[in-house]
Amino acid sequence: MSPAAALAATGPGFLSPTGVEIAFVLVGLATLGAALVTVTTKQLVHAALWLVVALGGIAVEYLLLTAEFIAWVQVLIYLGSVVVLLLFGLMLTKAPIGRSPDADSGNRPVALGVAIVAAAALVWVVVDAFRTTWIDLDGAAQGSTRVTGEFLFQHWVLPFEALSVLLLAALIGAIVLSRRNDPAAGPDDQKGPR
Numbered sequence: 001m002s003p004a005a006a007l008a009a010t011g012p013g014f015l016s017p018t019g020v021e022i023a024f025v026l027v028g029l030a031t032l033g034a035a036l037v038t039v040t041t042k043q044l045v046h047a048a049l050w051l052v053v054a055l056g057g058i059a060v061e062y063l064l065l066t067a068e069f070i071a072w073v074q075v076l077i078y079l080g081s082v083v084v085l086l087l088f089g090l091m092l093t094k095a096p097i098g099r100s101p102d103a104d105s106g107n108r109p110v111a112l113g114v115a116i117v118a119a120a121a122l123v124w125v126v127v128d129a130f131r132t133t134w135i136d137l138d139g140a141a142q143g144s145t146r147v148t149g150e151f152l153f154q155h156w157v158l159p160f161e162a163l164s165v166l167l168l169a170a171l172i173g174a175i176v177l178s179r180r181n182d183p184a185a186g187p188d189d190q191k192g193p194r
Helices: 003-010 019-040 044-064 068-092 108-129 145-155 157-178
Strands: none
Touching: 019 044, 044 068, 068 145, 068 157, 145 157
16 A cells, blocks of 8 residues: 555545535635635726625635534625625715726735735644644534634624724715715805705
C-alpha cells in the first residue's frame, strides 16, 4: 500500500474529500468571485447586488459547517438589513445608477496590497488556530441555538450595539445628504410643496 493510500485510510484528510467538503470549496470559490466583482465593478448598484451574492455564499458556508443559527443570522442581518440600508443610501443620496468613473480613487495598488496582507494574516491565524482540529460533520451538532445565542450576546453584545449605532448614523447621513438644498436652484425651488 502506498503512503498516500495509507494516510487516506487512517482518517479524514485532503486525499479523500467528502461531498460536503467539495461543496464547501466550490461555494467558497463562487463567494470569492462575487466578492472580487463587488470591489471591482464601477456600477454602485451592481456592487450592492454582487455583495448580496457574496454574503449569501457565506451563509451557505455556515450551513455546510452545520452552524444553522449563524447562517440565518447572516441572512437576516447582512442580507436583510445591511444590503437594504446600502441600497437605500444609494437611492437617497441620488448616486448614479450607471457607470461611475469617479468611483475609483486611484488607490487600487495600495488597496490591493492591504487586502493581500490582511488575507495572508487571516489565513495564517485560522490555520494556526485550527491546525489539528477536525469537525465531525456526521456527528451531533456541537452547540445549540441557545448556547450560541448566550455566547454571542454575553461576549459580543457591545460590537452588535456599536454596529447598530453605525448603521443608524449611516441612514441619518444618507437622509441629510438627500435633503440638502441644491445651490443652483432658485429660492422658489428650495421651498418645496406647500
